[in-house]
Amino acid sequence: MMNTIGAAIIGCGAIAPLHARAIDAMEGARLVAVVDIDPVQAAQSAEDYGCEGLTDYRQLLERKDIAVVHLCTPHHLHAEMAVELLKAGKHVLTEKPMALDVPSALEMQAAAEAAEGQLGVVFQNRYNEPSVQIKAIIESGSLGKLLCMKGLVTWTRDADYYTGSSWRGRWATEGGGVLINQTIHTLDLLHWFGGGIASVKGSVTTDVLDEVIEVEDSAHACINFSNGVRGLFYGTNAYQTNSPVELELVFEQGTLQQRRDSLYLWQDGQETLLCGPQGSSTGGKAYWGTGHSRLIQDFYAHIREGCRFWIDGTEGIKTLELIAAIYRSSVSRKPVLQGSTPLASHGFSHLH
Numbered sequence: 001m002m003n004t005i006g007a008a009i010i011g012c013g014a015i016a017p018l019h020a021r022a023i024d025a026m027e028g029a030r031l032v033a034v035v036d037i038d039p040v041q042a043a044q045s046a047e048d049y050g051c052e053g054l055t056d057y058r059q060l061l062e063r064k065d066i067a068v069v070h071l072c073t074p075h076h077l078h079a080e081m082a083v084e085l086l087k088a089g090k091h092v093l094t095e096k097p098m099a100l101d102v103p104s105a106l107e108m109q110a111a112a113e114a115a116e117g118q119l120g121v122v123f124q125n126r127y128n129e130p131s132v133q134i135k136a137i138i139e140s141g142s143l144g145k146l147l148c149m150k151g152l153v154t155w156t157r158d159a160d161y162y163t164g165s166s167w168r169g170r171w172a173t174e175g176g177g178v179l180i181n182q183t184i185h186t187l188d189l190l191h192w193f194g195g196g197i198a199s200v201k202g203s204v205t206t207d208v209l210d211e212v213i214e215v216e217d218s219a220h221a222c223i224n225f226s227n228g229v230r231g232l233f234y235g236t237n238a239y240q241t242n243s244p245v246e247l248e249l250v251f252e253q254g255t256l257q258q259r260r261d262s263l264y265l266w267q268d269g270q271e272t273l274l275c276g277p278q279g280s281s282t283g284g285k286a287y288w289g290t291g292h293s294r295l296i297q298d299f300y301a302h303i304r305e306g307c308r309f310w311i312d313g314t315e316g317i318k319t320l321e322l323i324a325a326i327y328r329s330s331v332s333r334k335p336v337l338q339g340s341t342p343l344a345s346h347g348f349s350h351l352h
């Protein structure tokens with residue numbers, strides 16, 4: 001019989017139910033405790049999931065019956081919590097972004113390297129069927145070489161979304177706006193598809209919520225990958241609806257387009273549907289994608305088998321570096337070269 005892995009979730013807000021349901025649906029895993037600094041939230045979630053409710057995550061550190069901890073807290077808390085938990089021997093699965101900025105992410109990475117536990121980052125869109133197929137087509141070379149690609153995210157977040165939150169919209173707690181919170185998944189996909197980055201030129205702006213938030217609500221980037229591929233990116237929270245993310249990848253022998261969560265191949269004057277949208281098994285908003293349960297299952301499978309989970313600190317840091325480069329370039333109005341020190345700390349909030 002399979003040993004049961006005990007789990008805890010810290011932060012019982014919007015995203016926590018997806019984690020709780022994914023743990024519940026997994027054979028050999030049990031949600032032992034939920035933690036929230038708000039006692040009402042902790043008690044309510046404990047009742048909902050039939051587990052213990054705690055208000056201080058440090059109560060998890062000595063618990064022998066909890067091996068995996070899911071971080072579903074605001075961005076500025078990920079690093080501190082992950083470092084403490086990794087030092088205490090826990091496996092940590094953190095929601096995106098891995099941390100508020102690159103230096104904090106590097107601290108997490110160092111703690112993970114020194115620890116027995118694993119550190120995983122929730123980039124669940126890598127598990128979407130279109131993403132899996134795109135990556136396989138790039139790697140197999142079945143459409144020839146990848147030439148260029150674009151990613152477009154046009155979503156809406158109104159003033160209430162920010163004023164109703166204690167941490168969103170501020171540099172100190174969210175670490176940025178649309179780039180680090182909403183479009184980080186698309187930037188992660190572009191990075192995953194394109195590989196190493198040579199240079200990034202980008203800009204950020206607050207088109208609509210200038211009076212409400214410190215951070216940007218819109219951004220663009222021109223990403224030059226080391227293999228010669230150029231990736232164009234535009235993301236905004238200033239649209240008036242949440243449109244499906246659009247991706248296009250142009251290859252020597254055909255073009256892939258992701259529209260409405262379906263993947264199409266355009267080749268020789270004909271369009272073919274490669275895969276359609278998939279239902280969500282864990283609920284949640286459509287624009288969060290359906291990959292949470294698959295990613296969480298895969299994280300636990302890696303723990304069980306004792307092999308390193310593939311979306312680890314290294315992967316989390318790459319995307320944070322890309323975001324830092326866009327902020328930096330927005331200030332300098334120059335391309336930011338990969339490997340140059342500014343990628344480590346964009347200092348955007350201080351430069352404004």
Ligand SMILES: NC(=O)c1ccc[n+]([C@@H]2O[C@H](COP(=O)([O-])OP(=O)(O)OC[C@H]3O[C@@H](n4cnc5c(N)ncnc54)[C@H](O)[C@@H]3O)[C@@H](O)[C@H]2O)c1
Pocket residue numbers: 010011012013014015016035036037038041055057071072073074075077095096097122124165181288
């Ligand atoms: N992967 C995705 O698609 C996706 C979607 C939504 C949110 N997220 C991420 O999930 C994380 C949480 O976002 P959310 O929308 O659920 O936020 P939220 O504000 O709804 O919930 C955060 C919860 O953390 C609790 N909290 C704050 N400080 C705490 C502390 N010190 N100890 C314990 N609990 C504390 C709050 O009381 C709140 O209940 C963020 O990193 C966010 O970017 C990811």
